[in-house]
Amino acid sequence: MTARVHPCEAALVSLPQRLLVAVSGGVDSVALLEALVRLGRKPVVLHLDHDWRAESAAEAKKVRALAKKHGLKIIAGKSRATKRTESTARIARYAFFDEAAKKAGLHDLVLAHHADDQVETFLLQLLRGTGSAGRGMEPEAKRGRLVLHRPWLALWKKEIVAYARARKLTWSEDGSNADTRHRRNLVRKRLLPYLAKLTGQETPRHLWRAAEIARAESEWLDELCAALASRRELPVANLRAAPLAQQRRIILRWLQARGIADIAFADVEAVRRLLTDRDPAKVNLSGNRFARRRAGLIFIA
C-alpha cells in the first residue's frame, strides 16, 4: 500500500530540484517549507524582516531556528523601505529576493500564494482599474532574473492551515494582516465576507474560477501580441489590421516593455487614437515621456 500524498505536497512534485523559498514565518510559508522538506528538497530559505512591527525580530529568529532545524541555508535581510504601504513592501521584498538569488546562484523561487490570495488579487485588480482586466497571479512567472513559482494557487488557505495543524507546525500570526488600512486587507476582511453573505458561500470559488479563466486567456493573448509588442516602434498598418482588443493589448505590453510606469486604460486608448487621428498631437505618458506617430510608426520619446 502506498500512502496518499497530501495535496499540499503533491502540488510541489514537479518543481525544479534546486530552489529558493520565501518564508515570512506565517502559516502559509511555514507549511510550504515543511512540505518541501518532506519531499526531500533542500531549499535555500529567504526571509525579509520588514522591521515595522514589534514582533518582527522575534519572527526572524523563529525562521532562522526553523532553517537550522532542517539544516537549510538561510539568507535573511532587513527591508530598507521606509513607508508602510503594500506597494513599497512589495518592491523591497523583490529587491531582496533578487539580491539573495544572486548570492545563492539560483533562479527558482517558490512562493506560498494560495487560492484565497488569488481571489483577493483578482478583486484588487478589478477594483483598481488598471490598463488590463483582472487576471490574478501566474503559477509561473519571470521577474527579472527570478522565476517565481506559485504551486499552491489552487489550494485554499483552510487546506494549508489544516496541513500545518496536522504536521503540528508552529507559526507567527502576521500582525499586519489585521490592519485594514491596507487595501488587500479590506478585501480580505470586509469585502469577501460581505460577498459571501450577499451572494453565497460559493462566491470565492466562482471568483477563483473567473481569475483562472482570465489568467489562461491573458497568457494566450500575450503570446498572440508578443511579436508586435516587443518591437521598438509600432507599425501603424499592422496594428490597424488587428482586432480592437489586440490593438489594446499590444499597446499595453509595448508601453510596459518600453519602461512606461502607471499605464492607465486612458493612456492605452490615447495611443490607440494615434492609429486613426489625422492630426495627432503627442500623447503624454508618465515620467515626462510621450508617444508620437511619424512615417507609419508609433514611437516613444
Added chain:
Amino acid sequence: MTARVHPCEAALVSLPQRLLVAVSGGVDSVALLEALVRLGRKPVVLHLDHDWRAESAAEAKKVRALAKKHGLKIIAGKSRATKRTESTARIARYAFFDEAAKKAGLHDLVLAHHADDQVETFLLQLLRGTGSAGRGMEPEAKRGRLVLHRPWLALWKKEIVAYARARKLTWSEDGSNADTRHRRNLVRKRLLPYLAKLTGQETPRHLWRAAEIARAESEWLDELCAALASRRELPVANLRAAPLAQQRRIILRWLQARGIADIAFADVEAVRRLLTDRDPAKVNLSGNRFARRRAGLIFIA
C-alpha cells in the same frame, strides 16, 4: 453656429434607419425613445406588460400614450411567465421581442442598457461562476432573428436621467427595482454602494473599464475559436495543439452551439480531459446528454 448634439443622441446616430425599440416605461427607455424621435427616427415601440405589479397596466397605458403622441406604431404584449424571477422575465421578454419583430418585419432592436447596467451584469457574471469569465453585455449582438443594439453602454444612468429631466419627460419608477430579492438588485442597491464606500467612488468606472476590456477580448477570442467550435465533432489533435485557454473556449462555444444548457466550468474541464485521458469515460452533461471520444473526435450524444 451648430448646436452640440447631446451625448444621449450622439450615441444613436449610427444605428440602422428602421428599428424596433423596447420601452418599459422607465426613465432609460423613455429617454431612449425621445432621443430616437429627436433624431428623426420612427421606431416601432415594443412594450411587454409583466403583469406582476399593480402598476403594470397603468405603465402600459402610458407607453401607449407616448407612442401615440409621437405617431409611432406600438406592439404590446402580456408576459406568460408565471414565476417572478429575473431569468423567466428575460426569457418571456425575448420571446415577445422575437414575435413582435416577426410581426413588424424588422430585425434591429434598440435597448436602453447603460453603463450602470453593464457594471451590474459584469459583477453578476463574475459572482455567478459560469463557464467563462465576466465580460458584460455586447453593444451589438445577434439573438435568434434579432440584432440587439445597446448604444448607451458607455453612458451612465445619471446622464440619462439628466437628459430626461432636461427634456421634461415623465416616466414610471420600476417598482421591481426596489425589490432586493433579485440578485441584480442586490448588486445595485447593496454591493455597488458598499464597494464605492470601501474602495472609492471611482470603482464603478474601473469595473466598467474591466468589462469593456474583457468584452473586446472575448469577441476577439471567439473569432479565433469559431472555426473549430462550429464543427459537429471536435478533432482531438487540433484541440491538443491549442493553448489551454483556447481549448477551454472552443469547448465552451462548441457545447453551446450543440445546444447544451447550464454549462459550468467543471463541464468544460471534464470535456477537456477527454483530450488526454487514456481511458475516457463519457462526460455527463445537462439534459441527459454526454460527450465522448472516439477515433480522434469528441462528439455529443
